[in-house]
Amino acid sequence: MSETTNLPTSSLGWNLYGAGFENLGRDGKPEALPVPAPGPDQLLVRVDCVSLCFSDLKVLTAGDQHPKLVGRDLKSNPTRLGHEASVTVVAAGAKLADRYRVGSRYAVQPDVYVQGKSTAYGYVISGALTQFHLMGPEMIDSPEGTYLIPVDDSFSAASAALTEPWACVDAAYTQRRRLEPLDGGSAWIDVSTVPSVELKWGRGSRAPKRVVITGASAELESRLRGLLRDGCEVIVAPTPATSDIAAFVHSHGGGFDDVIAIGVGDPSRAAALLAAVAFRGTFNLVGRPVGALQVAIDAGRVHYDYIAIIGTDNYDIGAAYGEARNRAELRPGGRLVVIGAGGPMGQMHVQRAIEMESGPSVIIGVDVSAERLGVLRDRFEPLATARGRKLVIVEAADPEPVAAALAAHGAPNGADDVVVCVAAPTVIEGSATLLSDDGMLVIFAGAKIGTMTTVDIAPVASAARQYTGTSGSSLEDQVGIVERAAAGKLSPGRSVAAVGGIGTAAEGLVALKEGRYPGKIAIFPQLIDLPLQSVDELVARYPSVGAAMGPDRMWNPGAERALYAELGVKS
Numbered sequence: 001m002s003e004t005t006n007l008p009t010s011s012l013g014w015n016l017y018g019a020g021f022e023n024l025g026r027d028g029k030p031e032a033l034p035v036p037a038p039g040p041d042q043l044l045v046r047v048d049c050v051s052l053c054f055s056d057l058k059v060l061t062a063g064d065q066h067p068k069l070v071g072r073d074l075k076s077n078p079t080r081l082g083h084e085a086s087v088t089v090v091a092a093g094a095k096l097a098d099r100y101r102v103g104s105r106y107a108v109q110p111d112v113y114v115q116g117k118s119t120a121y122g123y124v125i126s127g128a129l130t131q132f133h134l135m136g137p138e139m140i141d142s143p144e145g146t147y148l149i150p151v152d153d154s155f156s157a158a159s160a161a162l163t164e165p166w167a168c169v170d171a172a173y174t175q176r177r178r179l180e181p182l183d184g185g186s187a188w189i190d191v192s193t194v195p196s197v198e199l200k201w202g203r204g205s206r207a208p209k210r211v212v213i214t215g216a217s218a219e220l221e222s223r224l225r226g227l228l229r230d231g232c233e234v235i236v237a238p239t240p241a242t243s244d245i246a247a248f249v250h251s252h253g254g255g256f257d258d259v260i261a262i263g264v265g266d267p268s269r270a271a272a273l274l275a276a277v278a279f280r281g282t283f284n285l286v287g288r289p290v291g292a293l294q295v296a297i298d299a300g301r302v303h304y305d306y307i308a309i310i311g312t313d314n315y316d317i318g319a320a321y322g323e324a325r326n327r328a329e330l331r332p333g334g335r336l337v338v339i340g341a342g343g344p345m346g347q348m349h350v351q352r353a354i355e356m357e358s359g360p361s362v363i364i365g366v367d368v369s370a371e372r373l374g375v376l377r378d379r380f381e382p383l384a385t386a387r388g389r390k391l392v393i394v395e396a397a398d399p400e401p402v403a404a405a406l407a408a409h410g411a412p413n414g415a416d417d418v419v420v421c422v423a424a425p426t427v428i429e430g431s432a433t434l435l436s437d438d439g440m441l442v443i444f445a446g447a448k449i450g451t452m453t454t455v456d457i458a459p460v461a462s463a464a465r466q467y468t469g470t471s472g473s474s475l476e477d478q479v480g481i482v483e484r485a486a487a488g489k490l491s492p493g494r495s496v497a498a499v500g501g502i503g504t505a506a507e508g509l510v511a512l513k514e515g516r517y518p519g520k521i522a523i524f525p526q527l528i529d530l531p532l533q534s535v536d537e538l539v540a541r542y543p544s545v546g547a548a549m550g551p552d553r554m555w556n557p558g559a560e561r562a563l564y565a566e567l568g569v570k571s
Contacts, residue, residue, distance in 0.1 A: 007044070007090060011035045012502050012528065013130030015078040019063025023074070024081075024506055035132045037091065043100055043135045044091035048157035050128040051084035052505075052512050052521045053165065054446055059123060060509065068123040082129035082505075082523075083110035083122025086151065086160035090132070096140065106148035107160040107482060109167075109475045114138050121147070129505050131525040144475055149482050156557045158499075158522040162492040163481045165520070167473035169348045170481055172419070172442050173329045178282060178308070180204030180321040185257030189224065190239070190273055191215035193263035194287060194315055201227045203318030208232060212252055215239040215262075245272040256281060260317055263287045270457065271296045277307050284320045285311030285461045293458040299428050300449035302469035309468065311461030326466065327440060332358040334416030335406060339431050341365030342372025344495065344520045345444065346421040350376065351494055354384045354391070360416065362409045364392045366402055375518040379494065382552070399430040411436065420445050425453035432456065435465055443469035493555035495520045499538060499563075501530030508532055522555070527567055542566045 012030040017023040025031055038044045059066050059081060064074045072079075085108040092100045108128065110121035119138060121127055139147045151160045180203055181187055187208040192215060199220060206229040213221055213236050225234055240248040249255060255278030264270045264285070270293055274283050285293075301307060310326065312319035319325065330336055336353050340346040342365070353359045363384065367373050373393045384391040394405050406415055414436035420428050423445040432441055432455045459465040484490040497519025500508050508521045517534055524530060535553060539546030544566060548558035564571035 008035055008132070011131040011133065012525070013080060013133070014082075014505050015080050015126070016060065016063070016074060017078045018074045019061060019065065021060065021506060021510070023063065024060060024509075028506060030130075030502055030505065033130060036134060038093040038134055039136075040093040040095045041137050041141070042093045043089055043096060043140065044132060045087035045106075045135055046090045046132055047082075047128045047130060047525045048086045048088055048105070049161040050082040050523045050525065051158070051161045051165065052508050052523065053084055054512065055083070056081040056122070057509060057513055058446070066123070068118060068120060078126075079123065080126035080129055080133075081122055082127035083108070083120065084161050084164045085110075085122075085128035086155075086157045087128070087148075105151050105155070105160065107151050107155075107163045107478065109147045109149060109473070109478045110164060111472055111474060112138060112147055113142065113144070129502075129523070129525070131502060147475060149475075149479055151482060152486065153557065154486060156493055156555055156560045157524070158496050158555050158560065159485065159492040161522065162495055162520060163478055163485065164473065165345065165495075166348060166490070166492050167478035167481045168471070169345065169352055169444075171473045171477045172349075172444055172470040174477065174480075178280070179323055179326055180318070181207040181282070182257035183207045184209045186210045186212070186253065186278075187258040187260060188212045188252070188256040188276060189214070189216070189260045189262065189317075190264070191220065191262045192265065192269070194220070198315040199223065199262070200316040201318050202316050204321050205229070205318065208258065211235070212237055212256070242266070242269045242272050245269075245276060249276040255279070258282050258284060260284045260286060262315070262317075265289055265293070267293055267295050274309070277305075280306045282308045282310060284317065285309070285457060286317055286320065287315055288313040288462050289458040291458065292456045294454050295457045296452050297455050297457075297467075298450060299423070299425065299443055299445070299453045299469070300447040300451045302443045302467070303445060303447060304449060304469075304471045306470055307468065308466065309457060309460055310466050311457075313461050313464075325464065327438075330356070330360050331416035331440075332360070334360045335362045335364070335409065335411040336360040337364045337366060337402060337406070337415045337418045337431070337434055338421065339366050339418065339427060340421035340445070342367035342369050342376050342518055343421055343515065344497070344518075346419075347376060347379070347519055348495055349419050349421065349444070350380055350391070351383070351491075354380060354387055354389050355490060359389065362390045362392060362411070364394055364402065364405050364409070364415070366394045366396055368395065368397050369515070369518075370395050372515075372518040375497075379553070399433050402434055406434065413437065415439060418442070423447035423451065425451060428453045429455060432467065435459070437463040437465070439465050441465070441467045443467070446471065491554060494552075496522050496535060496555035498522070498532060498534045499524060499530065500532035501525070501527040503528060504530070504532035524563075527564070527569060530563075530567060538563070
């Protein structure tokens with residue numbers, strides 16, 4: 001075994017023993033946890049930084065009722081929050097000593113899978129709100145490889161930790177697109193009204209392995225069978241009443257990868273069909289609806305289950321698929337609206353749009369907080385100007401002022417892209433009204449599953465719009481962020497708004513809940529006595545930190561070293 005000398009025997013940490021702040025740590029403080037020697041296939045890591053996330057609050061609020069923790073008795077088997085983390089190896093087991101050098105630094109990808117089951121770090125696997133902890137084979141030797149991503153000295157500990165939320169932001173545009181029905185998947189074709197002679201399936205008909213058909217005439221059924229792949233299982237079933245759709249879906253496996261709704265005009269039926277879409281599934285509205293189609297949508301499912309709502313105004317099923325119809329990236333030279341732009345994740349979406357090589361020409365940041373918008377302007381307007389982009393700030397709680405700003409900046413018919421980082425149903429509803437034809441709505445807000453919002457889905461067919469959502473990131477996503485940051489194409493440190501030591505983690509989570517800081521809160525576990533404070537407060541207290549950050553107040557390795565030096569802690 002290789003190890004750092006003079007390792008401590010205990011580590012301050014915040015175990016979670018149940019739902020609520022009263023079950024975080026012991027008596028409102030971190031507790032002393034043992035620092036064991038690693039086994040042959042384990043690493044002992046020092047946690048250098050952990051960034052706080054709204055997902056931490058969701059686990060804290062739900063406790064053992066959180067979907068990833070159902071059935072676990074946290075009182076006897078606690079977990080530990082903190083999934084946005086950077087670590088340094090301080091000891092390596094005998095089997096790993098040749099692969100993991102003591103002193104090597106890593107960003108952690110928390111979306112861990114063990115035997116195909118989500119076993120996320122900071123949820124099922126105890127996370128980073130501690131000074132030291134072990135990492136085992138589930139983190140190091142998974143079928144995907146290792147969930148530890150090497151970072152070099154160009155990364156501050158905070159920047160390395162922030163590559164995970166940055167990967168989630170990037171995944172909103174890179175991870176979700178499917179260009180045809182799922183290959184080898186299941187599809188449900190529900191026919192409400194359609195002139196059978198017009199129906200075609202020009203793209204993707206050979207993809208599904210199983211197709212359920214309801215409501216089709218014998219002629220249409222025959223034509224559909226002829227379009228499907230050889231060996232496709234075709235099930236022709238009686239058309240379920242709208243009230244019976246949930247039971248119908250359950251009887252057919254619990255969800256379809258693609259739900260193809262042909263000629264549906266009833267909002268209640270459209271909502272029930274949409275609810276039949278499986279994880280990472282697609283709802284395809286085929287045929288131009290007559291007028292609006294106001295449908296109750298589970299915004300939480302769109303976000304967490306990566307659901308895409310697409311359509312076509314003709315009767316070619318395949319016309320809704322394909323790259324031209326399923327633009328995933330922001331429109332080059334377009335108009336982008338970010339709702340909730342003053343919050344931590346909203347700021348990241350704004351920054352990404354400004355820094356991308358072929359991004360939108362106008363970025364409209366919307367928030368209800370004048371203070372947050374002031375920070376947004378100060379932090380990103382110079383960057384936007386330097387990149388030849390226009391950053392427009394709008395303080396508003398409803399769509400009208402945003403629509404006026406769009407019109408004033410060359411988009412009287414609406415935005416090319418709208419990203420929603422606010423979980424309120426009314427905000428999501430209003431955001432959908434801001435889209436132009438061929439526009440893209442991304443529901444990035446972490447609304448709880450079951451959060452219903454009513455949205456007109458007719459434009460996905462009549463105006464080529466698309467509604468979608470994403471949550472989380474993959475190992476590949478985060479590796480890409482690390483590579484871009486290392487190449488100087490992205491600056492994760494711009495997101496740091498406040499810092500604190502390990503003892504302030506609970507206070508930091510309260511501050512996050514209250515929206516106290518306009519950006520990310522970075523906890524440094526090795527800095528025990530560092531009070532929670534904004535970056536501006538920190539700079540006023542320690543001018544050497546501000547000098548290292550420079551005029552743009554961007555967190556960097558020099559600022560981190562200066563902070564450690566001021567506190568007399570070896571970095």
